[in-house]
Amino acid sequence: MLVIIYWSTIKGRWCGIKAALGVSASSCLQASLTAFGLSALLRTFPFLFTTIKCVGALYLVYTGLSIIKSARLPPTFTQNSDSRPFIQAFFTNALNPKAFLFFQALLPQFIDFNAGDTVTRQFIVLGYTASVLALLYYLVLVEIMVFLGKQRFAKRDTSPLIHWLTGLLLITLGIGLLFYAQQTNVSET
Numbered sequence: 001m002l003v004i005i006y007w008s009t010i011k012g013r014w015c016g017i018k019a020a021l022g023v024s025a026s027s028c029l030q031a032s033l034t035a036f037g038l039s040a041l042l043r044t045f046p047f048l049f050t051t052i053k054c055v056g057a058l059y060l061v062y063t064g065l066s067i068i069k070s071a072r073l074p075p076t077f078t079q080n081s082d083s084r085p086f087i088q089a090f091f092t093n094a095l096n097p098k099a100f101l102f103f104q105a106l107l108p109q110f111i112d113f114n115a116g117d118t119v120t121r122q123f124i125v126l127g128y129t130a131s132v133l134a135l136l137y138y139l140v141l142v143e144i145m146v147f148l149g150k151q152r153f154a155k156r157d158t159s160p161l162i163h164w165l166t167g168l169l170l171i172t173l174g175i176g177l178l179f180y181a182q183q184t185n186v187s188e189t
Contacts, residue, residue, distance in 0.1 A: 001141065003023070003085075003088055003089045003092050004016055004023065004089060004141060004145075005145050005166075006067065006166040007088075008146050009145050009146075009149040010149075010162055010163070011085070012146060015082070015084075016085070016142035016145060016146060017139065018082075018083070018085035018089070019088070019138075020139055021135070022090035023090070023092075023134070023138060024131050024132070024134060024135040024138065025086075026090045026091070026093040026094035026099075027093065027099065027134060028128055029094060030093075030094065030127070031123065031124060031126075031130070031131060032124055032127065034100055034103040034104055034123060034127060035120045035121075035124045035127065036120065038100055040104070043104075052097040053097050053177060054178060055095055056177065057173075059095050060092065060171070061170070061171050061174035061175065061178075063170050063174075064166070064168065064172075064173075065167065067166050067167035067170065068164055070163060071163030071164055071167070103123075107123055107127060110122075110126055111123065111126070
C-alpha cells in the first residue's frame with residue numbers, strides 16, 4: 001500500500017492507478033502460483049521461503065533508496081506511458097512470500113476438494129476475485145490520496161518530505177524483513 005500511496009501523492013491519479021494495477025497483477029500471479037502448488041513447495045523447502053524473503057527485503061531497500069534519491073531530482077511530469085509505478089508495485093508485492101501463504105491459508109476454506117480437476121480452477125477464480133476486490137480498495141485509496149495530496153500538499157512543496165518518509169519506511173521494512181528472515185522459517189509463520 002505504501003507504494004500506491006507514494007505514487008498517488010507524488011505523481012497523481014494515473015500513477016496511483018498503475019501502482020494499484022501492479023499490486024493486483026502480482027496478486028493474481030501469486031494466486032495462480034498458489035493454485036499450482038508453490039505454497040506447498042515453500043512449506044516443504046523453507047530455504048526457498050527464506051530466499052524469497054531476503055530478495056523481497058533487498059528489493060524494498062533498493063526501492064526506498066531509489067525514492068530518496070529521486071527527492072533530489074527536480075520534479076518531472078510523468079507521462080501516462082511511464083511504467084515505473086506498475087513495475088515497482090508489482091515487484092514489491094510479488095516478492096512478498098507471505099502473500100503465497102495467505103492464499104494458501106485463506107482459499108482452501110472455500111474450495112470443494114471433492115470436485116476433482118476443478119480444484120485448481122477454484123483456487124484461481126477465488127484468488128483472482130480476492131485480487132479484484134483488493135484492486136477496488138486500492139482504487140479508492142488512490143482517490144483519497146490524490147484528494148489529500150491536492151488539499152494538503154498543494155499549499156507548499158512537501159514532495160521531498162514525502163520522498164524521504166516513504167523511502168525511509170521502505171528501507172526500515174526491508175531491513176526488518178532481513179532480520180526477520182534470519183530468525184524465522186516458513187514453519188513458524
